[in-house]
Amino acid sequence: MASDNLGDYERVQEEGKYSLEADIPTITFTEIGKRGIRRMDGYEKASGKAIYTRDMQLPGMLYGRVLMSPYARAKILRMDTGRAEALPGVRSIMRYDDPEIEGRGLNGSYFAPGWVGRQLKRSGLVEDELEGWGLKPVRPVLGDEAWYEGQPVGVAVAADSEDIANEALRLVDMDWEELPFVLDQEEALKPDAPILRPNSDSNLLEDPRQLLEVGDVEKGFKEADRIIEFTARRNAHLWAGAEMASVLVRWRGDNLEMWLREQQPYHAKMLFAEWMDLPMNRITVHSPYMGCSFGERGNPANNPSNGMNILAALFSKRTGRPVKFLYNRNETFFGESGDMMVSYFKVGAKEDGTITAVQIKNVFAVYMCTPGIEHFIDNTRIPNLKCEAITVDVSKAAAWWDRCEQLPNTFCFTLVFDHVAAELGMDPTEVALKNDGYDSRDTTHLSKYKSEHGFPDRDSLRECIKAGKKAIGWDEKWHPPGTKKLPNGKMHGMAFTWDHAWDDVRGTGSAAILIENDGTVSIIGQQADIGVNPWTAYCQIVADELGMRYQDINIKPFDLDQGFALMSPDGSCNLCSNGIVLRKAARKAKKMLLELAAQKFEDVRPEELDTKDRIIYVKSDPKREKTIKEVVARAMPMFASAGYWSEAPVIAWAWHTHGVWGEALETGRPRLGRQSHFIEVEVDTETGTVEVSRVVNVNDVGKAVSPETVEGQMYGGSYLGVGRSLTEEMIWDGKTGVLLNRNLLDYKYATMVDYGPVDAIFLETGLGHGPYGAIGVGEATATMMPALLGPAVYNAIGHWIDDFPITPDKVLKALGKA
């Protein structure tokens, strides 16, 4: 379709589509890739001036709190709120049987209630709009029955202070009937297990993504020299982000204003509007700084988001006062955990390391983030794959993905490859190279794709392995399992894993670029701060695209909630999708700028001009120049001609979509970049302690727009990822179904002194489909690290501990000492 024939709307759509072609840079990088750039938000954050939702206060504000079930499963038989109502300072009490709330559920799962769910039901993608993609199916905002400990249930209160609200909840007199519960997903499938959902005959949750099959695994097993079978388990770990859940809401007549701690403020507004039956244009959503989300606050469907927002708004409407709704730390332990899984593996391999078949059965509790086999499709030439993944309801809060939903995939991927290498006695880096590819095809097909779409002909996996091996001293140190005792008496172990780099970004965003009258630039678009410092990168991109300097560009992403949103529900798109939005908008703005400049030069056409270092110059005669500032001096975005002549503003916007969520490879973009990770451990065989002495992460990021940001993501991923398999574990009491370690003393995540040095090595191959060939890195390291500890401990002591986290008791047990 020739773009000349397109209507305005069609042109925006056409411009917004993703491309399969390599994004070869057409500009000179001045700010992009530079070190030492001052972070956009750095001073505000370091000085404590950055305001988070939890910090907010408004005049006359009330504090909202909700009762959390103390039981794993129970029903309220009687509830008397009389004493709570009589407590001075209590301004409103919401009971489960109050008309605003009775019988009403949360809305807002992507594949569940709300209009998204209804659309999907209509299209036949899901059978029941109330039961989506493995999410906890029974989800009242405030009901009289609890299906897990920590579920908001029965009663909520708004009071003059948090202390009064807490005291009021204590004064509610209740009789409960405790009901049978089950904590383990495999136990929940047994015939004598209590059925947790009403009107159901099984705890198995329906899910459309249960079975994935490629080729014929039976054929693959026949071709194999060895069959390797093992079982692994991954227990629940918690997100535990720094800022606890909160929201602040105030009604202004028919308008509603919200300060949200949400990753996708626009999406949250959409869902909230639906629940409240409010026109969207009457809701204003602010998105202040956010304490550590990384996906956790990307679930608009759970109680700490959707449920809390609804209760706060209802209280605010009742009382006519602003209401800040809060969870305390021990309440944040419900609904933020990762998924739990038990995995049964059967793998066929040839003696040379070629894997012929992988069969996996994964049993998930409460929620399945991903089935577990996709990375073998995306990333290897293994022709025969089969994965059966089921999700079982248990008496625990619904899990959610936090950095990131690919954990089941990386867990299976690492364990399969490292078990195969161990069984064959091969160097695992060799096994990786032997099986690299995609979609049952070998790397020659990747090379073909690269050349057809303009990508450089580089072998990312080989480069990642080489860099990592060198950094950790692999060739000198690698040894057979259980053979290397260090001078300090501990057993040395090391391990390697690999995967494709996270070039599977989807997501949609839009933003505008305004060149202000003084020649500075504002990026217009709302975006929640999920912690990854995208704003600095956006400003670098816009500066280089416009021929300006980093310090000329600014973004104020907190308040403007109309139209321009840089964080779509798909998440995972901070740089690779949004970066393209900014690049497109900046190029359009530059075109407008040069058109305006051409008028001022009078005798040149726009295409004869270019910009550099805040100057617009004639390409054929660079001495002819004007500053950007003087060109735009009269271009007025907001100002009528007050007695003097003004010009149209230089403002341009762009929309971009990078594909939608779905099956692997659905966009037709094979992952070209790779990552490799190395770890060294020292196992104290007398105490079972696994000491992580060294981590080397190698990520092919395609292009590092902000090198410090890339390193920050890799460091963060290492600490989080290692912690998940070493010390982080949610521990339930079997007798009562109560979570025992509901605080940050007993739920243990790493401190600064817990691990040895972390090397963050990034490669820039240009092999990504993001801007300038970039590939996302925010989620990859954290997701890759957890399973890597298993093979490292195996290499140290010669015993597999496929039960994560690998705590000292398990190590001692494996050594026969406990």
Add this chain to the structure above:
Amino acid sequence: MKKFSHVNALTIDEAVSILRRYGDRASLIAGGTDLLGKMKDRILSRYPEALVNLKTIPGLDFIKEENRILEIGALTRLEDIAIDQTVRGGYAALAQAANRTASPHLREMGTIGGNICQDIRCWYYRHPNNRFPCLRKGGGRCYAIEGDNRYHSIFGGSVEEGCYAVHPSDTAPALIALDAEIRTSKRTIKAGDFFQVEVTKTTVLDEDEIVTKILVPRPPENAKSGFVKFALRKTIDFPIVNCAALISSSEGKVSAARICLNAGYVKPYRASRAEEVIVGKTFNEADAEAAGSAAVSEAKPLPHNGYMVQIAKTMVKRAILACG
């Protein structure tokens, strides 16, 4: 937090008289790092109606050594003990124990008096809002016996043979190994006799009794002391097991030993069998290991804490070797 009254005591006598007057309706506060957590979580069977602040009493924050006795005021911060040159020089186990307690911030706040008087950390006992009415609260049973007891006692229980919660102090075993004495508002108690497990109590202190200072005799010249700790993280955490030892030796042979484990039993556990085994031996792996085995010879672990026996054994071994 729920409201309470607050009194700044100016003398020990005043604090004592308030305790006598209000009984268990009043609580003492020094560093506050243990008490405020319990009040926030509402786990006390009786939420205090009044707090009596000891920090306003002058003269309880000092470290001095006189006549080969180290004296430490009860309000002395753990960090000050950890970095004090006298303590580090002559009383290494105590300095090391103070230095391994909690986190840097908590050591700046927490006092030595508070550290030895702190409450247990059992996760059933500490579960918010008194979810478990356990033995220690005067309730019917110990939930840890049937539940997850991975951090509980390996040497049996107490409170009518029921409560299996361990004593979490890092400095307590060091004080016992160093044969310290605890001076209170009424008496002087040997550190080894100071700890006691009863309903709502972890020490032998009377309701109206307040720790005022710690007295530690300087170990003989031929003695060395040391402290080792096992926890999942290198900082912040309470011990899973710790151990302190004071060992005298002459001509390479152990002549006397005082070894104390903690966090493995309801109160600090004097490893007397290990002491017997190591006396007369030299400092070597095998003898230290044998002493470690002797230390845990009477262990009777619960279903989930068998691994702690191996760790306790190792802690004893390493504490001994640290004194070599």
Add this chain to the structure above:
Amino acid sequence: MKEAMSKFLCPYCSTTFGVFEELKAHAISDHKTESVPAPEGLIRLTVNREVHEIQVEPQWTLNYLIHDRLGLTSPKMFCDRGACGSCTVILDGRPILSCMTLAIECDGTTIETAEGIAKSNHPLLDSYVKHHTMQCGYCTPGFITTSKAFLDRNPNPTEEEIREALSGNLCRCGTYPQHPKAVLEAAKNLREG
């Protein structure tokens, strides 16, 4: 004689009174001689070099006082149980946890928060921004206060000592490796003025 005896002389201003009760009333009202107990909970503390006299309730934590009442948002509520270091302020030179400290017990103290450290142009701020020593930033002020208190005591630290000093500060974004770089640079800038 009798008449002279009935004259009462004020010891402060020599005014005479015929009746003793009048002299007492005068001394109390004009010379403020009777000490009335200060209101319970009235404390005086210096925060970032500004003196505050404020009526507090016994159950208020120092964090609540500073954050919610004085409006200094840097001591962040993260774990609320003394396990994370995010609410650290410097109290009389010590880095302490404001969530586990009662405000009423801070009478007469001197407190510094990240806002005050920033206002004094301490080089930590610059080095933190330059080294991107934050991600979401929620825990960052706690690191700043802890580092400042540490550098006050140890102006020429090793990397190891820095890690040890900051070992009580949790950062869920995992910025740990970036802190020693920033603190070392700030220490160098401090020493070199």
